[in-house]
Amino acid sequence: MAEQESLEFGKADFVLMDAVTMPEFMANLRLRFEKGRIYTFIGEVVVSMNPYKNLNIYGRDTIEQYKGRELYERPPHLFAIADAAYKAMKRRSKDTCIVISGESGAGKTEASKYIMQYIAAITNPGQRAELCPLFPQSRVIVQQPGERSFHSFYQLLQGGSEQLLRSLHLQKDASAYSYICPGAQLKCSINDGAEFKAVADAMKVIGFKQEEIQTVYKIVAAILHLGNLKFYVDGDTPIIENSKLVSVIAELLSTKAELVEKALLFRTVATGRDVIDKQHTEQEATYGRDAFAKAIYERLFCWIVTHINDVIEVKNYDTTVHGKNTVIGVLDIYGFEIFDNNSFEQFCINYCNEKLQQLFIQLVLKQEQEEYQREGIPWKHIDYFNNQVIVDLVEQQHKGIIAILDDACMNVGKVTDEMFLEALNSKLGKHAHFSSRKLCATDKTLEFDRDFRIKHYAGDVIYSVTGFIDKNKDTLFQDFKRLMYNSSNPVLKMMWPEGKLSITEVTKRPLTAATLFKNSMIALVDNLTLKEPYYVRCIKPNDKKSPQLFDEERCRHQVEYLGLLENVRVRRAGFAYRQSYEKFLHRYKMISEFTWPNHDLPSDKEAVRKLIECHGFQHDVAYGKTKLFIRTPRTLFTLEELHAKMLVRIVLFLQKVKLPLPHKLSSSSLNHPCSPFCLSCCTDSRFGYPPGLLCRWCLAACSCFAGRWRAAELIRSVPPEVLPQLRAKVAAMELLKGHRADIGLQRAWQGNYIALKPDRAQSSGSFTPVANELKRKDKYMNILFSCHVRKVTGLGASRDQTDSHLDQQDINTECPEGLVGLSVSNGKDQLVVFHTKDNKDLIVCLFSNDPSNDSRIGELVGVLASHFKRSVSAPAVGAAPVGSGALSEH
Numbered sequence: 001m002a003e004q005e006s007l008e009f010g011k012a013d014f015v016l017m018d019a020v021t022m023p024e025f026m027a028n029l030r031l032r033f034e035k036g037r038i039y040t041f042i043g044e045v046v047v048s049m050n051p052y053k054n055l056n057i058y059g060r061d062t063i064e065q066y067k068g069r070e071l072y073e074r075p076p077h078l079f080a081i082a083d084a085a086y087k088a089m090k091r092r093s094k095d096t097c098i099v100i101s102g103e104s105g106a107g108k109t110e111a112s113k114y115i116m117q118y119i120a121a122i123t124n125p126g127q128r129a130e131l132c133p134l135f136p137q138s139r140v141i142v143q144q145p146g147e148r149s150f151h152s153f154y155q156l157l158q159g160g161s162e163q164l165l166r167s168l169h170l171q172k173d174a175s176a177y178s179y180i181c182p183g184a185q186l187k188c189s190i191n192d193g194a195e196f197k198a199v200a201d202a203m204k205v206i207g208f209k210q211e212e213i214q215t216v217y218k219i220v221a222a223i224l225h226l227g228n229l230k231f232y233v234d235g236d237t238p239i240i241e242n243s244k245l246v247s248v249i250a251e252l253l254s255t256k257a258e259l260v261e262k263a264l265l266f267r268t269v270a271t272g273r274d275v276i277d278k279q280h281t282e283q284e285a286t287y288g289r290d291a292f293a294k295a296i297y298e299r300l301f302c303w304i305v306t307h308i309n310d311v312i313e314v315k316n317y318d319t320t321v322h323g324k325n326t327v328i329g330v331l332d333i334y335g336f337e338i339f340d341n342n343s344f345e346q347f348c349i350n351y352c353n354e355k356l357q358q359l360f361i362q363l364v365l366k367q368e369q370e371e372y373q374r375e376g377i378p379w380k381h382i383d384y385f386n387n388q389v390i391v392d393l394v395e396q397q398h399k400g401i402i403a404i405l406d407d408a409c410m411n412v413g414k415v416t417d418e419m420f421l422e423a424l425n426s427k428l429g430k431h432a433h434f435s436s437r438k439l440c441a442t443d444k445t446l447e448f449d450r451d452f453r454i455k456h457y458a459g460d461v462i463y464s465v466t467g468f469i470d471k472n473k474d475t476l477f478q479d480f481k482r483l484m485y486n487s488s489n490p491v492l493k494m495m496w497p498e499g500k501l502s503i504t505e506v507t508k509r510p511l512t513a514a515t516l517f518k519n520s521m522i523a524l525v526d527n528l529t530l531k532e533p534y535y536v537r538c539i540k541p542n543d544k545k546s547p548q549l550f551d552e553e554r555c556r557h558q559v560e561y562l563g564l565l566e567n568v569r570v571r572r573a574g575f576a577y578r579q580s581y582e583k584f585l586h587r588y589k590m591i592s593e594f595t596w597p598n599h600d601l602p603s604d605k606e607a608v609r610k611l612i613e614c615h616g617f618q619h620d621v622a623y624g625k626t627k628l629f630i631r632t633p634r635t636l637f638t639l640e641e642l643h644a645k646m647l648v649r650i651v652l653f654l655q656k657v658k659l660p661l662p663h664k665l666s667s668s669s670l671n672h673p674c675s676p677f678c679l680s681c682c683t684d685s686r687f688g689y690p691p692g693l694l695c696r697w698c699l700a701a702c703s704c705f706a707g708r709w710r711a712a713e714l715i716r717s718v719p720p721e722v723l724p725q726l727r728a729k730v731a732a733m734e735l736l737k738g739h740r741a742d743i744g745l746q747r748a749w750q751g752n753y754i755a756l757k758p759d760r761a762q763s764s765g766s767f768t769p770v771a772n773e774l775k776r777k778d779k780y781m782n783i784l785f786s787c788h789v790r791k792v793t794g795l796g797a798s799r800d801q802t803d804s805h806l807d808q809q810d811i812n813t814e815c816p817e818g819l820v821g822l823s824v825s826n827g828k829d830q831l832v833v834f835h836t837k838d839n840k841d842l843i844v845c846l847f848s849n850d851p852s853n854d855s856r857i858g859e860l861v862g863v864l865a866s867h868f869k870r871s872v873s874a875p876a877v878g879a880a881p882v883g884s885g886a887l888s889e890h
Contacts, residue, residue, distance in 0.1 A: 013041040016633035039076035043571040045535040050107035053547040082118040097329035097531040102538025112332040137294040138345040148183030159196020168221035179227030215491045222252040226293045231285040238265045254489035263479040291476040299495040336561035344471040375624025387457040402514045417465040458561025575629035591642040732862030743858025753787040792843040
């Protein structure tokens with residue numbers, strides 16, 4: 001924590017919240033967003049808010065600020081998590097992965113771009129970043145309200161030259177194309193024309209050939225044209241309504257128009273030795289067209305990613321020269337989706353998030369447990385919601401929803417979505433996380449024969465079974481694969497290797513869409529398990545893309561389904577903060593005389609222990625082998641407050657030092673090992689004789705330094721718990737020596753006599769609750785001094801007063817709370833006068849029965865004087881029970 005953001009920006013780490021509740025989480029999130037702080041930590045997780053504006057926080061200067069720094073040494077940032085992943089890879093020679101999740105519009109793509117920008121800036125040839133492709137195919141053909149399709153479509157139309165668009169048979173108006181028409185009506189801050197040029201330049205830099213770039217444009221254009229194809233049936237014959245588009249698509253895909261038309265309207269089926277062409281219905285043709293469009297885009301995406309990974313891979317890799325070949329994976333994945341109408345696509349996406357959430361919690365717990373074990377800290381079991389039961393509900397073999405859906409798709413004869421729902425009701429009717437209208441007849445939020453509900457970790461989601469059967473079937477028929485494999489374009493041919501098989505060679509039933517998705521998720525999780533994961537959770541602050549608007553309900557929904565509060569609870573279940581002893585000392589050593597400027601204890605661990613005990617935090621920490629663990633955020637904030645106050649005092653001290661020399665000496669120069677040598681030079685003739693004034697100052701300075709050093713060594717030997725009492729006695733002696741005979745130096749000073757050594761049992765019982773109420777009301781920390789008193793009204797004598805004369809020996813200690821000083825007599829009485837700004841002085845007589853002649857005047861004076869010397873904030877007089885007096889420390 002070498003640099004802390006001011007609390008005016010909220011808590012930089014959600015783990016440091018006073019209470020782990022949703023209202024406090026949301027209040028901190030809102031405050032940071034409104035203050036322009038879009039990044040916040042949850043331990044080693046970064047929560048990222050989309051600012052909907054450009055921020056100047058990603059330049060070369062910012063990269064240098066985070067390079068090589070520990071995670072908490074700089075304010076929260078994507079660069080912090082990227083550097084942590086890079087350092088983990090280098091130090092432990094282990095593959096790492098940064099998982100970026102969140103819903104559409106939350107800024108995932110931008111986050112992944114900045115992370116890869118940082119890694120590219122700091123990486124060396126021995127390590128590389130690897131892109132992990134996983135994206136929602138359905139977005140190619142349909143988008144949710146308020147969303148655009150993939151940027152590449154709009155960039156090509158807006159940024160492509162007239163000549164390029166003419167060669168692709170395209171026009172600039174995006175609303176002319178069915179697949180992307182809804183997004184064309186939306187206001188967008190993205191400059192598609194400029195982005196098109198930037199992408200084209202980047203592809204050239206990374207090594208794409210011109211013909212490869214042209215192929216990319218042709219594939220994107222072909223998808224746009226596919227979306228405009230319309231089908232109808234004339235009798236029993238399926239027909240393409242706008243057949244001219246078929247020739248355009250065939251030209252772009254470097255194949256023949258008649259082959260494209262046949263693949264769109266017919267499916268080739270092998271029955272034994274016979275091969276027949278089965279006509280599509282209008283609906284089947286539409287599904288086939290959409291499946292083809294999604295598949296083309298996915299193959300293009302995977303080809304680009306593979307091409308980039310091949311380019312950045314180190315060639316002729318030699319482990320003896322470069323070390324172990326390690327990888328940083330950057331995974332940009334879609335977030336949980338809950339819409340008004342949730343279908344098969346949302347079911348797959350939410351299953352993906354359910355699976356990743358399970359892995360996320362398990363790995364966070366695992367990392368915590370491993371760190372505790374490494375440091376020798378006892379591990380306590382942490383209760384958390386284990387969503388394995390929901391994952392099993394979806395993916396379990398023979399019993400899960402995907403298995404039941406596959407069974408329905410493989411049944412002979414006409415199988416409807418309603419029949420699939422009936423099978424779910426029959427086999428999952430007793431599952432706690434599944435329900436439907438048939439199972440809950442009174443639940444009117446569910447429609448009969450259409451809806452079922454899954455209780456996800458992020459909340460309940462109602463799915464409509466309409467289209468589940470058709471979408472799950474492999475509508476990307478083998479005909480399309482053979483069509484693309486036989487293309488004369490070598491890039492396209494490379495993307496479809498399975499098209500090499502003829503229809504008679506394809507004997508195995510193709511896997512369904514849900515099973516393919518499940519298998520890819522299992523493979524992804526297995527891959528992530530082998531890597532050390534880091535997480536970025538992206539949040540969309542509003543749906544209007546406004547940089548000022550924070551939609552509370554919208555953000556809370558995302559916080560819930562991202563499991564952020566659960567993450568905080570897991571992290572907070574043990575210790576809120578941990579830091580190596582060396583780093584901890586580097587920041588906080590100035591707040592203890594035992595560690596400032598340098599300690600002479602056997603180890604940094606012992607020095608930290610001494611510092612912690614000095615401030616009374618020993619019950620809120622644990623000492624690991626290499627790290628200090630702090631349990632509650634309050635202790636950390638108190639340390640930060642002490643650090644900030646001491647920093648001000650040090651700066652003021654250095655500014656006040658005026659020496660008879662051209663330059664002031666800094667504390668670092670006085671601690672330099674060469675300092676004694678430099679001072680000795682003043683009296684050595686070999687270096688010439690200095691002016692008399694300088695010589696006298698050097699001798700006086702050396703004498704002063706030696707005295708202070710000797711005093712510091714003596715103080716180091718004093719136990720920490722005795723130091724406050726010793727300081728108070730020294731302060732009392734400095735003020736009262738020669739003015740008062742008995743100041744109580746020979747006895748132990750206990751301070752809070754009413755609580756520790758009550759003189760009147762009948763009143764001491766009520767002291768503690770009243771004192772606690774004052775603590776809460778006046779927000780002070782400790783009671784400096786308390787004892788029973790008798791109040792004196794003016795200078796008249798009271799029953800126990802032995803000398804009414806007051807000596808004007810004044811203790812000049814300023815107090816902004818109204819107390820400006822106090823006076824005591826030079827006799828044996830226990831009279832004290834508290835002087836206030838409004839001249840309403842308070843005269844009291846300290847009362848003691850144990851022993852009756854126990855003088856507490858010296859202790860009162862010493863405690864106050866010592867505290868005022870060491871504290872920036874002043875003490876206040878707190879009202880204790882009647883007949884009692886207490887001084888409190890703020």
